[in-house]
Amino acid sequence: MKRTAAALAALSAIVLTSGLVPQAKAEEKKPYKIYLSNNFVGNDWRQQMLRIADTVVKKAPLAGRVDLKVENVETTTQAQINSLNNIIRTKPDAILIDVGSPTALNPTIEKACAAGILVITFDQVATADCAYKVESDWSMLPAVQAEWIAEKIGGKGKVFVDRGLAGAPISEQLQSGFEKVLKNYPGIEIVGYFNGNYALGPEQEGVASLLAAHPQVDAILTQGYGSGAIKALQDAGRPLVPVAGGGYNTASLVCAQTEGAQCILETNPAYLSAEALKLAVDILDGKEAKEKHVFVYGPFLSTDPQPSKLYPDVKMQKIEVGTNAFPDLAPGLSLPITPDWVEITPQEAAGS
The missing domain is CATH 3.40.50.2300 (Response regulator)
Known part of the structure; x- marks a missing residue:
């Protein structure tokens, strides 16, 4: 029996709304607009941190999820404040900030939070209560x-x-x-x-x-x-x-x-930027963060590893060529290179 065009259209609508056929368009997630504000680029660590941020948004699980924009400013607090004020006006989903001052940026950060923007400070973090913090344990x-x-x-x-x-x-x-x-x-x-x-x-x-x-x-x-x-x-x-x-x-x-x-x-991993990006996407996706202050731990490297009495749980690795000292890699490469949830190659981290 032949069905009319109207009947076929009605049947298609029933099938789609019943969930029998995936609604690809409805499942597509629009990339989050995320800014990274960095106040200093004068050493290898900062440059690697920026390369890793650019690399990690192109790989699973963040591929297609982030529209990343990087703002590098002069090494002055006021320059970063001016830049952040301009960023806030664009109403991004999140701002990641490697801050130039733990307190001077707080009013600007609070302004961003009040505008409904997720703020994560990382590496050098701010004290603003509304901001998440991702850093190594500097104590x-x-x-x-x-x-x-x-x-x-x-x-x-x-x-x-x-x-x-x-x-x-x-x-x-x-x-x-x-x-x-x-x-x-x-x-x-x-x-x-x-x-x-x-x-x-x-x-x-x-x-x-x-x-x-x-x-x-x-x-x-x-x-x-x-x-x-x-x-x-x-x-x-x-x-x-x-x-x-x-x-x-x-x-x-x-x-x-x-x-x-x-x-x-x-070791202060340069992939702190990647950890901050992943945290931002998770929070924007509606996942509840366990802590607002996140510590990222890397192992100590030593010619003579010895247990610490002050921090018995810290990891300490013996320095050995080929294991954690690489003659064929860039001298300024920060170790370790990649977090465990994504693979960043030494070449990508080094920009080679």
């Missing part, structure tokens, strides 16, 4: 490093301490974390400070300047690489001493390949 990282250094030199000696980047909130946390633990060792004296600026050149220059003024140093705690400090010791013809640094490939290689080097490297 734990310097404490474990300072403890390792103190035990390595037998609880006594003269040390240099890196102040990091002037005005950066994380720099203040790291310096304070080093000093708090070292105070528990009366035999240890901080004899000099320098600003490593999270870059090899300033780190090496800062240590070299202190070496010229101090005939004795027994350990060096940096906020950057650590390998710049080792190079300064070598250039000055001084004995190598235990060094604390960051989990960059060049630092890991220098520690692994330099005879007599003693190192502990903290």
